[in-house]
Amino acid sequence: MPRICIFPRVEGFGGVTSFRLKFEQGLRARGVDATNDLDSPADAVLVLAGTRSLPRLWRARAQGRRIVQRLDGVNWVHRVRWAGLRYTLRAIYGNWNLSFIRANMASHAIYQSQFVKDWWEAWYGAARVPSSVILNGVDLDQYSPIGAHERPTDLYRLLVVEGSLAGGLDAGLFYAVDLARRLAKKHRIELVVVGRVDARAKHKLGEQKDFGIRFMDALPREEIPFLERSSHLLFSAEVNPPCPNSVIEALACGLPVVGFDTGSLAELVQGGAGRLVAYGANPWKLERPDVPSLADAAEEVLRENERFRKSARARAESIFSLDKMVDEYLKVLLG
DSSP, X not given: OOEEEEESOOOSSSHHHHHHHHHHHHHHHTTOEEEOOTTSOOSEEEEESOOSOHHXXXXXXXXXXXXXXEEOOOOOGGGTSOOOHHHHHHHHHHHHHHHHHHHHTOSEEEESSHHHHHHHHXXXXXXXXXXXXXXXXXXXXXXXXXXXXXXXXXXXXXEEEEXXXXXXXXXXXXXXXXXXXXXXXXXXXXXXXXXXXXXXXXHHHHTOOSSEEEEEESOOGGGHHHHHHTOSEEEOXXXXXXXXXXXXXXXXXXXXXXXXXXXXXXXXXXXXXXXXXXXXXXXXXXXXXXXXHHHHHHHHHHHTHHHHHHHHHHHHHHHOBHHHHHHHHHHHHHO
């Protein structure tokens, strides 16, 4: 039986944990064994971004194991705005760690989108090893338009799902609030935010009266499909997103996506699955974007919600299946 080591074993509610769980599920369905023990025998090692265990990874490479590195985007917000000393130091070390493994240990690099590949090559040069672009996938049965929901009929529910909207990463939260405020001039609006938000921001935003707002912090993964079926659109709040799982999961649930045309979103949101608009400024400097145009796009999605919902699901079925993703990874890992 083939065996893949997936390392490190990440835990939590973030996208990397979501990928690990989905990928292990896909391996089991194919009769491929999975381990998170870097010291146990395995045919190949899939490194989820980076690891502090560089000596152990080097030893695995010296033993002749195939090292495949799955790369996300490069840490960059700390270059533009102050996000705290801890975040800044982690970002700088993280970039060094990722680039060191890519340059010295990896046998193959997998980028989560063409945007991510172009980004890495622009900042760090082309990798010395072969590379592939493999978009993230999702279980289309678990994330589906079919199932229980509580989508309101007396208001429009806007959803934001991000790992963190705190500290220096809160720009997208205020774009979401601006969007909701503009839409609230014509409609009853509820903004639901899933992700970490500073207590001070929660208190300040909770006092406004233009629209309803609900903060849900981290939500168990199994509750996300119900919430997405119960919403009218997802606003992708991250600026220059590498390949957001939240967008792919929303499309699979038939939830259309609106956002600014930055990062990988143009690779994901196609075929009438939502609407993207030009940022209208320099996103790499986190300049203020064109929220009025975003509101116009959201109006169209809300007005023709059922048409966009069908297109969102069709887009997910055409390209974002978990089976497709796992098969493409296995071609790289096992040759």
